[in-house]
Amino acid sequence: MNIGENKTWNHHVVKEGNKSLVLKKIINHSPISRAAVAQEVGLNKGTVSSLVNDLLDDQLIYESGPGKSSGGRRPVMLLFNEKAGYSIGIDIGVNYLLGVLTDLNGNICIEKEVTFKNLSYEEIEKQLFNTIDSLTDSAPPSPHGIIGIGVGVPGIVDNNGEILLAPNLKWKNLNLKLVLENRYQLPIIIENEANAGAYGEKRFGAGKDSEHIIYVSAGIGIGVGLILNGALYKGSNGFSGELGHMTIQVNGPTCRCGNKGCWELFASEQALLTAAEKMKIVSHSGKEMELSDLMALAEQGDPKVIALFEQAGDYLGVGINNIINSFNPQQVIIGNRMASSSKWLTKTLTDRVSNQALWFQQNDLTICFSELSTFSSALGASAFSIENFLNVSMQQKTSLKA
DSSP: OOOOOOOOHHHHHHHHHHHHHHHHHHHOOOEEEEEEHHHHHHHOHHHHHHHHHHHHHHSSSEEEEEEEOOSSSSOEEEETTTTOOEEEEEEEEESSSEEEEEEEEOOEEEEEEEOOOOHHHHHHHHHHHHHHHHHHHHHHHHSEEEEEEEEEESSEOTTTSSSETTTTTTEEEEEEHHHHHHOOOOEEEEEEEEHHHHHHHHHHEEEEEEEESSEEEEESSSEEEEEEEEEEEOOOSOOTOOGGBBSSSTTTOOOSSSSBTTHHHHSSSHHHHHHHTTTTTTTTTTTOOOOHHHHHHHHHHHHHHHHHHHHHHHHHHHHHHHHHHHOOSEEEEESSGGGGGHHHHHHHHHHHHHHOOOGGGGGTTTEEEOOSGHHHHHHHHHHHHHHHHHHHHHHHHHHHHH
16 A cells, blocks of 8 residues: 555545544434534534535435524534434344334334244244345335344354354354345344343343443343443354353253253243143143243232242342352343243342342342343344444445545
8 A cells, every 4th residue: 555545545534433423423412513513523613514414415314493593593403314224123032033123213113023933944034034024015215225134143143143053943053144145135234132132222221321231131041141341242252141051050951052050941931931841830722831821820820830930030040140240230131031021030030139149249230121121132133233334334435425
């Protein structure tokens, strides 16, 4: 690279960074004037005006009527155009698939969920295509259309988006990212569903005001997403958070991962259903027992079922206690399908933590259940795609116009 090329490259990088700063300021503080943007991001008014014009051309922002005057002409206000495009977020569970279409601010426009049991990869892939196709066809017209698809998967995903192992789905070495890229010709992000859930709660849910969050995704299995110092922590290869497979009972029953005594064997939705089956608790419909059936029985005051939930809460507390002592978080958020059972889980869970967590770890600690219900992972996956789109937009447009 010669000196002239290096100067041009540096100019691109600086402009790209400044444009991103301006857009973020408008996103987070809409409506805001050009002068206020310039003052808060520390750029001169001419530079901000040029960058704002680029963003207006891209239709990522728009102008509204005059704001309040501080003396002199009333300023034109800038707002983020959250309808400039739409993102698809998918949460693939062991027994369900949830898809959402969101605008660029993460607001859910359309949702679609299917439930299933013991499907092969090919069958789940078909359900995935149907869900994405349905959401795409239902998207309102917009300047940028569908900007990307994010998918959360209950398994180990490397930094390239390849699914190395999803034991509860019996998946191994799957490149779902390539499959979706070939079919939809869109940017695809594949992420561990607990990481997506943690990010969803940080962006849109119970974790908005915390910088150190442990998100426990308690469904058929258990996954954990870590937000440390305000950012998603993935480890050196993207494999962090597989704490559902930490051993809490030496020489316990064998898990699908091959380990013995894993946490998810005692505190997950599957653990509840297995325990209910052993106790010969049956649903009123006569069909195979589901979590919703157990919740209905608990609502009716069935002491055996309530005791099962309380036992699961206690075991959740065992694992959460270990995590608290390891990471010293501000907040632990329990999400996924088990969060709907919080009524019967909370007491035994909090009792276990308060009795066993080191006393100084409990200072300034909050344990709560998800505010986003079962949408944490789908919203987090959608948010990954939105951020990718906005970052790429900054790079491409800056390179073209520099």
